[in-house]
Amino acid sequence: MPAATVDAIVQDLLAGNRRALARACSLVESTTEHDRQLATQLLERLLPHCVPSRRIGITGAPGVGKSTLVETFGLHYVETGRRVAVLAVDPSSRRTGGSILGDKVRMPRLSNHADAFVRPSPSRLVLGGATSTTREMILLCEAAGFDTVIVETVGVGQSEIDVADMVDMFLLLVLPTAGDDVQGIKRGIMEVADAVVVTKADLDAAAAMRAVAQYQGSLRYLVPANDDWTVPAIDVSSVGAPGLTSLFDAVARFFAHTRSGAIAERRHRQRSAWFDDRLHRSLIELVERDETLRTRLETLRRDIADGNVIPSTAVQRLLASINLVTKEPS
Numbered sequence: 001m002p003a004a005t006v007d008a009i010v011q012d013l014l015a016g017n018r019r020a021l022a023r024a025c026s027l028v029e030s031t032t033e034h035d036r037q038l039a040t041q042l043l044e045r046l047l048p049h050c051v052p053s054r055r056i057g058i059t060g061a062p063g064v065g066k067s068t069l070v071e072t073f074g075l076h077y078v079e080t081g082r083r084v085a086v087l088a089v090d091p092s093s094r095r096t097g098g099s100i101l102g103d104k105v106r107m108p109r110l111s112n113h114a115d116a117f118v119r120p121s122p123s124r125l126v127l128g129g130a131t132s133t134t135r136e137m138i139l140l141c142e143a144a145g146f147d148t149v150i151v152e153t154v155g156v157g158q159s160e161i162d163v164a165d166m167v168d169m170f171l172l173l174v175l176p177t178a179g180d181d182v183q184g185i186k187r188g189i190m191e192v193a194d195a196v197v198v199t200k201a202d203l204d205a206a207a208a209m210r211a212v213a214q215y216q217g218s219l220r221y222l223v224p225a226n227d228d229w230t231v232p233a234i235d236v237s238s239v240g241a242p243g244l245t246s247l248f249d250a251v252a253r254f255f256a257h258t259r260s261g262a263i264a265e266r267r268h269r270q271r272s273a274w275f276d277d278r279l280h281r282s283l284i285e286l287v288e289r290d291e292t293l294r295t296r297l298e299t300l301r302r303d304i305a306d307g308n309v310i311p312s313t314a315v316q317r318l319l320a321s322i323n324l325v326t327k328e329p330s
């Protein structure tokens with residue numbers, strides 16, 4: 001792609017053009033070296049233009065009501081003058097590229113709204129580089145003037161913790177089945193939640209209230225991610241009563257409450273973690289690209305597995321090899 005095209009994307013994207021944003025997202029998602037370089041150029045140019053934003057993560061088991069909630073939630077915010085971007089990430093291999101259609105269909109009104117941008121990422125793109133790609137897409141959305149960025153991901157273990165690590169506020173959606181279900185939610189996920197949202201309360205208001213009480217009970221024993229924020233459990237419905245009012249209130253309270261620098265601190269930590277993560281992955285890639293180093297790595301891995309070498313010794317040996325390889329003229 002010629003430089004003129006990068007210029008054109010930058011210009012259109014800064015003007016809030018959604019097609020330019022979609023194109024930039026595709027570059028970020030691309031696995032070719034050429035596209036990656038363009039994406040890096042784009043991001044460098046765009047970074048100074050990112051608008052202040054609210055980053056909200058939404059996760060929960062398949063079918064809990066994430067997409068339906070995101071549509072109602074997003075529409076509420078665009079109606080109050082915000083510009084809303086939704087990044088729907090599916091880290092499981094459960095669905096194929098079909099999730100693109102699926103999620104657009106589930107957010108038909110938001111997808112078509114002039115002040116919204118909905119970007120589903122098919123699972124194949126996510127393997128390995130999910131977190132970095134999504135983080136870069138968040139920045140692209142903010143450069144395009146989207147001041148509310150929602151990251152939706154289906155809850156399959158690690159992915160939820162990854163999302164919690166790239167947003168300001170992390171919402172855990174759960175079904176209104178009380179009792180066993182509370183035990184079934186992994187403690188690690190409850191610990192990073194800024195709110196537990198009991199969905200589909202319209203189906204059985206009493207069950208939803210019981211679930212809320214149980215979650216409130218469990219939350220009392222956990223250390224919240226923000227020490228000055230009490231994690232609420234709230235019941236909502238995306239289609240009927242009681243609606244999402246209590247959720248909007250919780251979000252407003254959270255952002256008002258943590259304005260004193262807690263979010264800035266969180267982002268600071270997240271950026272450092274992002275760098276460490278990238279560096280770690282790039283170093284491994286560097287080793288794996290070089291045939292000599294790759295062979296050495298494989299041998300060391302076998303030795304470690306067999307118990308012949310301890311990992312710290314193996315790391316030292318590998319680092320010594322990197323030194324030799326990088327010193328030699330190629």
Ligand SMILES: Nc1nc2c(ncn2[C@@H]2O[C@H](COP(=O)(O)OP(=O)(O)OP(=O)(O)O)[C@@H](O)[C@H]2O)c(=O)[nH]1
Pocket residue numbers: 060061062063064065066067068069106154199200201202203236237238239240
């Ligand atoms: N009664 C009721 N049904 C709901 C509500 N929210 C979602 N649903 C229904 O629940 C089903 C799943 O909703 P989705 O929003 O697609 O759930 P999801 O969590 O995005 O699902 P995946 O993307 O497959 O993980 C759909 O049939 C929705 O119509 C709600 O508040 N009340």
Ligand SMILES: [Mg+2]
Pocket residue numbers: 066067068103106
């Ligand atoms: Mg969904």
